Amino acid sequence: xxxxxxxxxxxxxxxxxxxEEFKLIIDKLQRVELTLGETLHRAGExxxxxxxxxxxxxxxxxxxxxxxxxxxxxIGAEGAAGVSVILGATNSYSETMCxxxxxxxxxxxxxxxxxxxxxxxLRDLLLRYAHLFHVQVAQTAACNAHHDLGQRxxxxxxxAHDRSGVPELSLTQDLIAVMLGVRRSTVSIAAxxxxxxxxxxxxxxxxxxLDRMGLENAACECYEAVAGEYRSLFGEQxxxxxxxxxxxx
Amino acid sequence: xxxxxxxxxxxxxxxxxxxEEFKLIIDKLQRVELTLGETLHRAGExxxxxxxxxxxxxxxxxxxxxxxxxxxxxIGAEGAAGVSVILGATNSYSETMCxxxxxxxxxxxxxxxxxxxxxxxLRDLLLRYAHLFHVQVAQTAACNAHHDLGQRxxxxxxxAHDRSGVPELSLTQDLIAVMLGVRRSTVSIAAxxxxxxxxxxxxxxxxxxLDRMGLENAACECYEAVAGEYRSLFGEQxxxxxxxxxxxx
DNA sequence: CGTGCATTGTACGTTATCGAACCCTTCCTG
DNA sequence: CAGGAAGGGTTCGATAACGTACAATGCACG
Numbered sequence: 001x002x003x004x005x006x007x008x009x010x011x012x013x014x015x016x017x018x019x020e021e022f023k024l025i026i027d028k029l030q031r032v033e034l035t036l037g038e039t040l041h042r043a044g045e046x047x048x049x050x051x052x053x054x055x056x057x058x059x060x061x062x063x064x065x066x067x068x069x070x071x072x073x074x075i076g077a078e079g080a081a082g083v084s085v086i087l088g089a090t091n092s093y094s095e096t097m098c099x100x101x102x103x104x105x106x107x108x109x110x111x112x113x114x115x116x117x118x119x120x121x122l123r124d125l126l127l128r129y130a131h132l133f134h135v136q137v138a139q140t141a142a143c144n145a146h147h148d149l150g151q152r153x154x155x156x157x158x159x160a161h162d163r164s165g166v167p168e169l170s171l172t173q174d175l176i177a178v179m180l181g182v183r184r185s186t187v188s189i190a191a192x193x194x195x196x197x198x199x200x201x202x203x204x205x206x207x208x209x210l211d212r213m214g215l216e217n218a219a220c221e222c223y224e225a226v227a228g229e230y231r232s233l234f235g236e237q238x239x240x241x242x243x244x245x246x247x248x249x
Numbered sequence: 250x251x252x253x254x255x256x257x258x259x260x261x262x263x264x265x266x267x268x269e270e271f272k273l274i275i276d277k278l279q280r281v282e283l284t285l286g287e288t289l290h291r292a293g294e295x296x297x298x299x300x301x302x303x304x305x306x307x308x309x310x311x312x313x314x315x316x317x318x319x320x321x322x323x324i325g326a327e328g329a330a331g332v333s334v335i336l337g338a339t340n341s342y343s344e345t346m347c348x349x350x351x352x353x354x355x356x357x358x359x360x361x362x363x364x365x366x367x368x369x370x371l372r373d374l375l376l377r378y379a380h381l382f383h384v385q386v387a388q389t390a391a392c393n394a395h396h397d398l399g400q401r402x403x404x405x406x407x408x409a410h411d412r413s414g415v416p417e418l419s420l421t422q423d424l425i426a427v428m429l430g431v432r433r434s435t436v437s438i439a440a441x442x443x444x445x446x447x448x449x450x451x452x453x454x455x456x457x458x459l460d461r462m463g464l465e466n467a468a469c470e471c472y473e474a475v476a477g478e479y480r481s482l483f484g485e486q487x488x489x490x491x492x493x494x495x496x497x498x
Numbered sequence: 499c500g501t502g503c504a505t506t507g508t509a510c511g512t513t514a515t516c517g518a519a520c521c522c523t524t525c526c527t528g
Numbered sequence: 529c530a531g532g533a534a535g536g537g538t539t540c541g542a543t544a545a546c547g548t549a550c551a552a553t554g555c556a557c558g
Contacts, residue, residue, distance in 0.1 A: 064391060072387045084383070134379075174535075184535095204525060432548095433506085434545095434547090
C-alpha cells in the first residue's frame with residue numbers, strides 16, 4: 001500500500017517506493033518550480049541538491065573548453081539530476097539545466113545520503129537509474145560519431161517528447177542546435193525536412209509532434225536502444241509520452 | 250598493513266583495499282591471461298564475470314545495428330570490466346574486448362556480489378570507479394561531436410599509453426580506425442601528421458610514442474578532463490604510463 | 499632469400515556540416 | 529497599431545571525413 005501522498009507524485013522513482021521508504025524521504029523533499037534555462041548544477045562545482053523531476057525535462061551538458069556546451073543526456077520524471085552523489089561524486093562533472101520549465105522535488109545532498117543509507121530499495125533504484133543514464137550517454141557517444149543530424153534530431157525530439165509528456169514543446173531551433181552541438185542552420189534544414197514530411201510542425205519557438213511513428217522511423221536505432229533499457233527498469237511505460245496524433249491543419 | 254599477496258597486485262582498486270577486505274576477495278579471484286581480440290562481455294548478454302585488469306587494456310564498445318562497433322571507453326589496471334553489475338545491471342550493454350593481450354583477475358558475478366556485500370570499502374571504490382568511467386564516456390560523447398580526428402587520435406593514444414604503461418603499442422591503424430569509428434585511410438592521414446611531427450613512430454602494427462608532451466599538445470582537452478577525474482580517485486599517478494622519451498633514430 | 503600477405507600511404511569524387519551572412523515572418527511590446 | 533526583436537529559411541564557399549580504390553612497403557614464413 002502506497003503512502004497517502006504518493007499518488008500525487010509523478011516521479012517514477014519516488015512513485016515506485018514502498019510506503020515505509022517513501023515516508024523517510026517525503027518530508028525532506030521540497031517542491032520547487034524550475035524555470036526555463038535554470039541551472040541546477042554547474043560543471044566542476046559541488047553538488048548541493050538532488051532533483052527528482054516531476055515535469056518537464058533537464059539537460060545534462062558537457063562544457064568544452066571553447067565554451068561550447070553539448071548535451072550528453074536528458075532527465076525527466078523517470079529519473080533525477082545529481083544522482084552521481086550516490087556513486088561517491090562530490091562535484092558535478094556536467095552542467096544540468098532545465099530546458100522547459102517544470103517542477104521537481106529538491107533535497108540537500110546530506111539529507112539525501114542520510115535517507116539513502118536507510119532506504120535500500122531507493123538506493124537500488126537510484127543505482128539502477130545511474131546505470132540507465134550511463135547507457136544513454138554511451139549510446140549518445142556512438143550516435144554523435146555515426147549518425148547524421150536528421151536521425152539525431154528525430155531521436156532527440158522523441159526523447160524530449162517522452163520526458164515532457166506533451167506533444168508540443170517550446171523550443172527554439174537555436175536551443176536545439178546547442179544541445180546537438182551543430183549550427184542552427186543545420187537544424188533548420190533537418191527540421192524543414194521533417195516538417196515537409198508532415199512529422200512535426202514548427203512555429204516560432206513551438207514545435208508540435210504530429211506523427212510519432214514517423215518520427216520513430218526517421219530516428220536512428222539509438223532512440224529505441226535506450227528506451228528499451230529504460231523499459232527494463234520501469235516496465236512497458238517508462239515515460240509519459242502519449243501517442244498523440246494531431247492532424248495537420 | 251596490506252595483505253601478503255597484495256604487493257604483487259597491480260590493479261589499483263585491489264591494491265587500495267585494506268588487508269581484511271582484500272582477504273575476502275583474493276581467494277575468489279582467478280588469474281587469467283587475456284589474448285588479443287578476446288571478448289569478455291557481449292552486448293545484450295548476461296555479465297558472467299568481472300575482470301580486474303592487471304596489464305594491457307580493454308575496450309568497451311557499442312555495437313550499432315549496422316554492425317559497426319565504436320569505442321566508448323578504455324579500461325586498464327585502474328579499473329575493472331563488468332562493474333555495472335554493482336549498479337544492478339544483469340546484462341552488458343556494451344561489448345568489452347581486450348585489444349592488447351594482458352592479464353586480469355576474474356571473478357564470477359555471484360561471488361563478486363557476495364564479496365561486495367561484505368566489503369564496504371571495495372564497494373565504495375567500485376561505485377566511484379563506475380562514476381569515473383561514466384565521466385570518461387560522457388567526455389567521449391562530446392569529443393566525438395566536436396573534435397577532429399587529429400585531436401581524437403592523440404587523445405586515444407594517450408589513454409592507451411596510460412593504461413598499457415609502455416610506450417610501444419601493438420596496434421594496427423585498422424584497429425584504431427574501428428575504435429574511433431572512422432575510415433582507416435583517415436587514421437593513416439592523421440597518424441602521418443603526428444609521425445612527421447616526430448611525436449610517434451609507426452611501423453607495421455607497432456606504434457611508438459616518442460614525445461608524450463607533443464602528443465598532449467596535439468590532443469583535445471578531453472584527455473586532460475578525464476585524467477583529472479581519475480586523479481581525484483587514485484591520486485597523482487592514476488596510471489602506469491612513464492614519461493618515456495625515445496629519441497628519434 | 500625470395501614470395502606473399504598484412505599494413506600503411508595516397509588519391510579522388512562525394513557528402514555532411516561548418517561558419518557566416520542575409521532576409522523574411524511572426525510575435526511581443528510599448 | 530506600429531516598431532522591433534526573436535525565430536526561422538536559405539544561400540555559399542570552405543572543410544573534414546566518407547567510400548573506394550590502388551600502390552608501396554615491411555614483415556613472416558616457406
